[in-house]
Amino acid sequence: MRHTISVLVDNKPGVLARVAGLFSGRGFNIESLSVNETLDPSMSQMTIITRGDDRILEQINKQLNKLIDVIKVIDFQSGECRFIGRELALIKVNVGDHRRAEILSIIDIFRGKVVDVSRNHYTVEVTGDEEKIGAIIDLFKPIGIKEIVRTGTATLPRENKPE
């Protein structure tokens, strides 16, 4: 199972190395990782996407909690906690003369933006959940993608809906 885990850590040198070392040392895998300072600059928020069976996920959660610099771990797939996850991708698409319109309409559908233009390329900025990013990439592939970079998912738990 694929899990999204949010980890609140002390904002100190070496903390990322501790978390990354835990994953590599114990043979857990990281599919995506993003780290940023929180509102309180003494803490950082990591979002880790990982994969494993129940036993491995249980170990990942417990081992993360065991690190002294880790303050809180939320595994969004365990329990009822609903969350919003978004990432940003920059995609450099090849543009032949006759495909500009097609590309622009795809960008429009996905509410993306062209942030850089050259004779042969558009650089497209798009945000969304992983699925949406995956979908736009799939549409661009047959047209031709030169380069791509993704930030990894950032997550926040959802607030309860008003009754």
Added chain:
Amino acid sequence: MKLNGAQILLECLLREKVKVIFGYPGGSVLDVYNALYDSKIKHILVRHEQGAVHAADGYARVSGDVGVCLVTSGPGATNTVTGLATAYMDSIPVVVLTGQVPTRLIGNDAFQEADIVGITRPCTKHNYLVRNAKELPGVIKEAFYIARSGRPGPVLVDLPKDILGKTMDFQFSDKVNIKGYKPTYKGNRRQITRALEEILQAKKPVIYAGGGVILANASNELSKLAKALKIPVTMTLMGLGCFPGAHPLSLGMLGMHGTYSANMAVTNCDLLIGIGARFDDRVTGDLNAFAASAKIIHVDIDPTSISKNIKVDIPIVGNARDILKEFLEDIGSKKVKMSARKQWLDEIDSWKSKHSLAYKMDKTIKPQFVIEKIYEITKGKSIIATEVGQNQMWSAQYFTFDKPRKFLTSGGLGTMGYGFPAAIGAQVADPKATVIDIAGDGSIQMNIQELATAVQYNLPVKIAILNNYSLGMVRQWQQLFYKKRYSHSTFEKHPDFVKLAEAYGAAGLRATKPDEVGPVIRKALSIPKPVIIEFIVEQEECVYPMVPAGAPISKMLLL
């Protein structure tokens, strides 16, 4: 008052009630050594930094206090890695203070610079690089707190030279508040009640006790519980001594070299009560066959140990002592009648009657016989350290430990060279005790240099070398599983261990025949100095019972 960083460090150590440091000086810690010159804290100058960490570890195991080590940067620091990994695997509270190059040089490949915080991240419970002089008192406070609380473990503090030399105003910190570290001590009430219901209902319960019982000082509570409810107890290598080994309810050690009765009892029980043990592969063998028809209760302070290898039915996270106390209160005056347990205890007796710990006497000295003799002559009262290999397993099998903190062995990492420096640390912690390192002829040569330390500080540690002219445990595996192809496991040349002892200023004795064993042990114990006793033992002796790696623990090779 203004002090420099080194003086502040020593003040902090005094506040942590540190009495002794095991260390080795060098450029980046000269300020600390300068401050030590007038300090109340005793310093033991070892001969290798690995020895310093093992000695601090041995000191901690015997005293229950945090062991402290001080070394220089670079090679001094990297020499501590094996000691740290050893202490980490066995959850021993040690604080290692390493010098570091001055802050402004960090990252420049400066002389004797090593990224020791990076190197030791996976083999310490936590580690620190002090980046700012003001942090120093707080970091030291936290380091000791982390080392001794929760599941104990080693903590390393890296101290740049400029910080140690800097004179400054400072404030001691008395409180520790680490947001991400709040160990759980009290067990969950509902889980305790559920567990007790299972315990009272079980027909064939077994307690499986590990080093956590010793670390939590919970031996008394464990013994009371086992005796009140007539539950047989088996111990891991790390748990030996947490329940009196000579008591009829004791099954001895379980696992790869466990007793027949312990392994059969665990295989056939209907309830396994794990306390402060971690279902290590050397204990469980084939996981699918381990206590296969039993419910499992697991008491441990470290949540990551629970359901890591084996799915547990009733987990209880917390301190073994606190939880056992709650069990005892709940039980109150309830006692289980002997008759209710008779069938189970009879079954266990039938397994015990196999006498799986046995060996045949011969014209050569049997290593097991040496250990039995040491036990007999010291009346079981000595502190025993071991090296790793056959010597370690025979010590665990043939020396009956009645009390905790009397058996020092590298269980998790299996570090050859651990025993002798650990014995030195034990002797420092308990100067009146008889401390004996039971060694192999291979292992002892890994930290033999510490004989100079023992002689210098008049630490009368005894070293019993079971000399089989081989790396016995390696040879045993080659003998049993590699068609006796003894590839690089036998020694063609050894030093003369008796002369070696004498060269160091210790005493040396040798026994080559069984009837010399007793007299030589008595003689060694009467010499108020470190003594090497070399026993020339049977070369091809194997440790039995043995469960081949990965097999069910009920499938033992017996003699």
